[in-house]
Amino acid sequence: MPSDAVKNTSVENLLIIPATTDLSSADINLMANEKRSFMLHDALHQPDIDSLALDYILIDCPPSLNILTVNAMIASxxxxxxxxxxxxxxxxxxxxxxxxxxxxxxxxxxxxxxxxxxxxxxxxxxxxxxxxxxxxxxxxxxxxxxxxxxxxxxxxxxxxxxxxxxxxxxxxxxxxxxxxxxxxxxxxxxxxxxxxx
Ligand SMILES: Nc1ncnc2c1ncn2[C@@H]1O[C@H](COP(=O)(O)OP(=O)(O)OP(=O)(O)O)[C@@H](O)[C@H]1O
Ligand SMILES: [Mg+2]
The missing domain is CATH 3.40.50.300 (P-loop containing nucleotide triphosphate hydrolases)
Incomplete structure (x- = not known):
């Protein structure tokens, strides 16, 4: 489930999904996927994420414009x-x-x-x-x-x-x-x- 990646922080009401090294090859792995630009959008619209009732989701992006940035924009x-x-x-x-x-x-x-x-x-x-x-x-x-x-x-x-x-x-x-x-x-x-x- 997407929410399995969510971690608590020392700040009240602030949750985080940290990046892992998997993210560095994500653009190559996503290429083969027909829904490659919508992966993050779809993951964030799962019921388990909805149930967290978040006010804001901030997605930190790399400065380059690549498939990860496009995923972030479509999800936002x-x-x-x-x-x-x-x-x-x-x-x-x-x-x-x-x-x-x-x-x-x-x-x-x-x-x-x-x-x-x-x-x-x-x-x-x-x-x-x-x-x-x-x-x-x-x-x-x-x-x-x-x-x-x-x-x-x-x-x-x-x-x-x-x-x-x-x-x-x-x-x-x-x-x-x-x-x-x-x-x-x-x-x-x-x-x-x-x-x-
Ligand atoms: N306003 C600021 N004043 C002084 N140092 C800053 C400021 N903003 C960021 N820095 C420092 O500059 C460096 C880069 O900052 P940051 O990671 O926010 O940039 P970034 O553009 O997101 O970088 P990356 O492309 O690596 O994600 C960090 O060491 C950070 O501590
Ligand atoms: Mg940065």
């Missing part, structure tokens, strides 16, 4: 796109937008872009400000108000196997992710047509 209602505050970031983003359009046209008309979040942001860096201005100029409200700063506490947290909210709840990184979560929840409650584009 919406996509949250992290945008690193660097020069070529916007180019990768336009490629992703085309893929999302493709997925809408072929497999999942209702797929939304929930928003784009700027990460690794350093407000003293001119390039970061330029990327932010370009992103907001081109994408408007699609860009979350919250930006995730470059923050050393965020980079330390994984080596202690702790989420930032436990590792250093008072850090700028923790506050930023908290604000992002709130913004996403608020957007869900007040859906706007502008984000259907």
């Amino acid at each position: 209602d919406a996509v949250v796109v992290p945008l690193q505050s660097e020069f070529f970031a916007l180019e990768g983003l336009s490629q992703l937008m085309l893929t999302i359009r493709d997925i809408r046209q072929t497999a999942k008309p209702s797929l939304r872009i929930e928003g784009v979040v700027l990460t690794m942001y350093d407000k003293r860096n001119n390039l970061c400000q330029q990327v932010e201005a370009d992103a907001r100029g081109n994408l408007g409200d699609l860009v979350f108000e919250t930006v995730i700063p470059r923050n050393v506490r965020l980079s330390e947290a994984p080596s202690f196997a702790l989420p930032i909210i436990d590792y250093d709840p008072a850090s700028k990184g923790s506050h930023a992710y908290h604000a992002l979560a709130k913004e996403i929840i608020d957007r869900e409650r007040t859906p706007k047509n502008r984000r259907a584009s």
Whole structure:
């Protein structure tokens, strides 16, 4: 059953399905399967997953656009796109937008872009400000108000196997992710047509 892969975490109400090394060959193994793009969608719609009554399922994707990413998008209602505050970031983003359009046209008309979040942001860096201005100029409200700063506490947290909210709840990184979560929840409650584009 899909739920056999679900594990508890130290955070209340947070469950996780960790990746295993099997995932690295999944794209090759999936190729032979006629329903290869819908495997994750179908797995997440099983009654045992439904019975967990989850509010949100977050699917962490690789940066590449492959069969795993396509599975994730078809399984999802919406996509949250992290945008690193660097020069070529916007180019990768336009490629992703085309893929999302493709997925809408072929497999999942209702797929939304929930928003784009700027990460690794350093407000003293001119390039970061330029990327932010370009992103907001081109994408408007699609860009979350919250930006995730470059923050050393965020980079330390994984080596202690702790989420930032436990590792250093008072850090700028923790506050930023908290604000992002709130913004996403608020957007869900007040859906706007502008984000259907
Ligand atoms: N805002 C931040 N400030 C400082 N360090 C960060 C920040 N975000 C991520 N990092 C660090 O950068 C590295 C990569 O981060 P992360 O794993 O989130 O990126 P990713 O794009 O998902 O990478 P991958 O492609 O490997 O999945 C990690 O060591 C992480 O701790
Ligand atoms: Mg990652």
